[in-house]
Every structure is written in structure tokens, then in C-alpha cells.
Amino acid sequence: MNAPRFHPIWLLLLTFSILSVEGSRVLPFQVYLWPGGPNPNMEARLRAQASSTDYDSMVMVEYVPPTIQFSPTGGEEVETIRAAESRLSPVYRYEGEGPLFFFREIQSGEEVVRRVPLGSVxxxxxxxxxxxxxxxNPTSPDTFRIYPIDNSLSKTKPGEACLHNVTQSEIGCLFNEEQVLLGPGEQKIVSIGASERITIVVRIAAQDDDGDWKQRxxxxxxxxxxxxxxxxIYNKPEKANAFRILKLENPKQ
Structure with missing residues (x-):
């Protein structure tokens, strides 16, 4: 599956990433890896295949997720994130104050373990x-740009969907015949409204320069x-009116 591209300079999300946090807190979070980020594990596997003389083994290399770690309390304890491209991770919890740092540990000597920074938020x-x-991160290919989205409403019950407008525009959304108006950065919960497996249509509309609503x-x-x-609901890079939709299935509790 070809995952959609993501605009790397959304001012709305960037604003989230620079706000300060005061005091200790317990923060549940999930991780979503957009395709194209750093993955030394996969790069090493590809290099090993390229240097192999066993041409019969030259088949498609199985995907290996990158190693992403964090300290749940901001100290020496380390937990590894189970995340893969275009997939939503399980829920993790951070208890501490200030930024949440992500890294990968590598052993640079017999007993020396070093934390290589991957990004912070x-x-x-x-x-x-x-x-x-x-x-x-186009300015630092070995790291990630990390954007937080308010997912508090995603204690979403079975049979519900949480719609997030992560664009700079006001949009209208028709979700399985339910009409929703979403401002920039706004989110709302809607009912899936199905008694069996079905295919629903999601439509996105936005205003043109004359103020008329058009399906996008x-x-x-x-x-x-x-x-x-x-x-x-997001924009394609450098195309404000090119809206796209990404569906993520929240892990079963």
C-alpha cells in the first residue's frame, strides 16, 4: 500500500511542538511512523543483501521496523516502541516533565552504551x-520531526470514529451521511453507524476564493x-486544496 505524503511544515502542528510544559504528568501516547523516516535496521539489511554473492537469495527484503526507544520516567529505564511504517503503535505512557525524548541505544564499546537522539517533542x-x-526530517535525515495531535477523544468507543482536521482550513466532512464542520485543528467524534462490515464514503469540502463550498x-x-x-484529514505537500484522508485503526483494548 502506498501511504500518502505528509506536509512537513504544518504551522498548526509545529505550534504544538514548541509550547512549554510545566510540572510532572502522566501522558499516554501512540506513535504513527510516516514512510520515509530514518531506519538504520532496514538500511543495514539492504547493505547486507547488496554485498551478498548468493544471487539466488536476491529477493525482496522483508521490512524491519526502526528501533525507537524512550525512557518512561525520563531516567535510565528504557522502553522500545513497537511501531512500523503506516501502522499505529500500542499505547505507551510517559511520566515526567519537560520534553519527551526518543532515541536508540547502540553499544559503542565493550560496555559503553550510547543513546543516539531521534527527536523530541x-x-x-x-x-x-x-x-x-x-x-x-529533511534538514536532519537521521532524525524525525515529531508532531503531537490531541488524541484525548480517541478513547473512542467501538463503533465510533474521531475526525481530526490537521489542515489550516475550515472543512466540511460528510462521513457516512453525517455532516460535520471542522475548523483548523478541530476534532469531533462521529458514529460509524454500521451493523455489519460495510464500505462508507467520506467526502471533504472546502471553500474557494469566492467563498463557495466545493468538494475537494x-x-x-x-x-x-x-x-x-x-x-x-490533511493536505498534500505544497497543495492547500489537495486534501487527503488517512484512516488509523485504534488498537483493541
Whole structure:
């Protein structure tokens, strides 16, 4: 599956990442890896295949997720994130204050373990539960740009979807015949409204320069009645009116 591209300089999300956090807190979060970020594990596997003389083994290399780690308390304890490209991770918890740092540990000597920085993010106090988007960083290819999205409403019950407008525009969304108006950065929960597996149509509309509403994008989504979904509505890079939809299935509790 070809994952959609993501605009790397959304001012709305960048604003989230520079707000300060005061005091200790417990922050549940999930990670979503956008394709194209650093992955030394995969690069090493590709190099090994390229140097192999066993030409019969020259087949497609199986994907290996990158090693992404963090300290749940900001100290010496280390936990590894189970994340893969275009997939939503399980829920993790950070207890501490200040930025949340991500790294990968490598052994640079017989007993020396070094933490290689991968990125950091400051999550505003107003966010009780975060969805962290790990984006490729064009200015530092060995690290991620990390953007926090308020996922607090994604204690979304089975049979519901949380719609996130992560664009700079006001949009209208028709979700399985339910009409929703979303301002920039706004989110709302809607009912999936299905008693069996169905295909629903999601339509996105936005105003043109004259203030007239026009459909900008439509996509069919296959859903189950007990799904809990996070739906991101975003722009294609450098194209403000090219809207796209990304469906994420929240892990079953």
C-alpha cells in the first residue's frame, strides 16, 4: 500500500511542538511512523543483501521496523516502541516533565552504551492523550520531526470514529451521511453507524476564493461495526486544496 505524503511544515502542528510544559504528568501516547523516516535496521539489511554473492537469495527484503526507544520516567529505564511504517503503535505512557525524548541505544564499546537522539517533542498540558506523528526530517535525515495531535477523544468507543482536521482550513466532512464542520485543528467524534462490515464514503469540502463550498476529495473506507477509528484529514505537500484522508485503526483494548 502506498501511504500518502505528509506536509512537513504544518504551522498548526509545529505550534504544538514548541509550547512549554510545566510540572510532572502522566501522558499516554501512540506513535504513527510516516514512510520515509530514518531506519538504520532496514538500511543495514539492504547493505547486507547488496554485498551478498548468493544471487539466488536476491529477493525482496522483508521490512524491519526502526528501533525507537524512550525512557518512561525520563531516567535510565528504557522502553522500545513497537511501531512500523503506516501502522499505529500500542499505547505507551510517559511520566515526567519537560520534553519527551526518543532515541536508540547502540553499544559503542565493550560496555559503553550510547543513546543516539531521534527527536523530541513537547506536548501541551491541554493534551491528555497524544498521537505522535513521526515525520521524515529533511534538514536532519537521521532524525524525525515529531508532531503531537490531541488524541484525548480517541478513547473512542467501538463503533465510533474521531475526525481530526490537521489542515489550516475550515472543512466540511460528510462521513457516512453525517455532516460535520471542522475548523483548523478541530476534532469531533462521529458514529460509524454500521451493523455489519460495510464500505462508507467520506467526502471533504472546502471553500474557494469566492467563498463557495466545493468538494475537494472523496474516499471509500471499509469499516467494521466495532471499529474504533482515528481519521486524519490533511493536505498534500505544497497543495492547500489537495486534501487527503488517512484512516488509523485504534488498537483493541
Amino acid at each position: 513537547v506536548v501541551p498540558e491541554t493534551i491528555e492523550r497524544a498521537l505522535l506523528l513521526f515525520m521524515p 476529495h472523496a474516499r471509500q473506507l471499509s469499516v467494521q461495526p466495532d471499529d474504533s477509528l482515528t481519521i486524519l
